[in-house]
Amino acid sequence: MKTLLPTSTAGSLPKPSWLAQPETLWSPWKLQGDELADGKQDALRLSLQQQQLAGIDIVSDGEQTRQHFVTTFIEHLNGVDFNQRKTVRIRNRYDASVPTVVGPVSRPKPVFVEDAKFLRTQTSQPIKWALPGPMTMIDTLYDDHYKSREQLAWEFAKILNQEAKDLEAAGVDIIQFDEPAFNVFFDEVNEWGIKCLERAIEGLKCETAVHICYGYGIKANTDWKKTLGSEWRQYEAVFPKLQQSNIDIISLECHNSHVPLELLELIRGKKVMVGAIDVATDTIETPEEVAATLRKALQYVDADKLYPCTNCGMAPLSRDVATGKLNALAAGAEIVRNELLAR
Numbered sequence: 001m002k003t004l005l006p007t008s009t010a011g012s013l014p015k016p017s018w019l020a021q022p023e024t025l026w027s028p029w030k031l032q033g034d035e036l037a038d039g040k041q042d043a044l045r046l047s048l049q050q051q052q053l054a055g056i057d058i059v060s061d062g063e064q065t066r067q068h069f070v071t072t073f074i075e076h077l078n079g080v081d082f083n084q085r086k087t088v089r090i091r092n093r094y095d096a097s098v099p100t101v102v103g104p105v106s107r108p109k110p111v112f113v114e115d116a117k118f119l120r121t122q123t124s125q126p127i128k129w130a131l132p133g134p135m136t137m138i139d140t141l142y143d144d145h146y147k148s149r150e151q152l153a154w155e156f157a158k159i160l161n162q163e164a165k166d167l168e169a170a171g172v173d174i175i176q177f178d179e180p181a182f183n184v185f186f187d188e189v190n191e192w193g194i195k196c197l198e199r200a201i202e203g204l205k206c207e208t209a210v211h212i213c214y215g216y217g218i219k220a221n222t223d224w225k226k227t228l229g230s231e232w233r234q235y236e237a238v239f240p241k242l243q244q245s246n247i248d249i250i251s252l253e254c255h256n257s258h259v260p261l262e263l264l265e266l267i268r269g270k271k272v273m274v275g276a277i278d279v280a281t282d283t284i285e286t287p288e289e290v291a292a293t294l295r296k297a298l299q300y301v302d303a304d305k306l307y308p309c310t311n312c313g314m315a316p317l318s319r320d321v322a323t324g325k326l327n328a329l330a331a332g333a334e335i336v337r338n339e340l341l342a343r
């Protein structure tokens, strides 16, 4: 990126109310068949325009074509039975009824590639595309086939690598893997989680990112956050190995969180997408608040490696709040950009 402090979002943005129920996760589609396919494309256009009007530099599809950031990808794979459901604990936090892995997993055809091609035709700006990470995928399934978290993650890493290569060929500039599970299963992350991620990006020439957050602003997550104490040092457990990894960019929750920003020193040298927008509140940040978070991060991240971003996806927010937050992000980045250029 030639732009200093290029802005982007972690991924998801609210959907229009004619496509899916707003402010709801896993919201069912309101359209069907061809109408749904057209509706998703129109929503993608609107989402792109929302980012462009705010002045976001690296744009995304706003995840308008998926119901959920993990499930929608898995729905397109073989080997997972969505009718056979078991209750498991997600990220050690809340119980959910999840599909069962019943046989070898594989990707019969590309999942998001047509969507990515469509987005590519709509803009010449850099595009970031989000995929679920292998460890987060296994955490939303009951495995009755491999019976090994590591082996299943490894199989998903191979599938994600196929999808990532197709997305790269479709013109995606940055492929991001969402790994909130990296904030929970520290031993596994260090033993094989990061290796699986490196398998997922094998052979890619485009840039790669991993997004590690404290989750959407839903109740299960905000309740969990209350148990974490005044200082959130989870990142400390995985940063040293991530710093050594082949991943180019690390996307983190920084604003309003209790993450001590000096932990960013542990990934010095990596590009960092600094979350400067809190997605767990409807209060819209002022540009000055965004700028303050970015200035703090600049103590530990070199200016040419700092990418202002949101803490997480904004799918559960209202469109007005999300628009306000996008505007604040762009305006806050502009303040700090001007300060840096004036030096």
Ligand SMILES: [Zn+2]
Residues within 6 Å of the ligand: 010, 180, 211, 212, 213, 214, 215, 216, 311, 312, 313
């Ligand atoms: Zn997130």
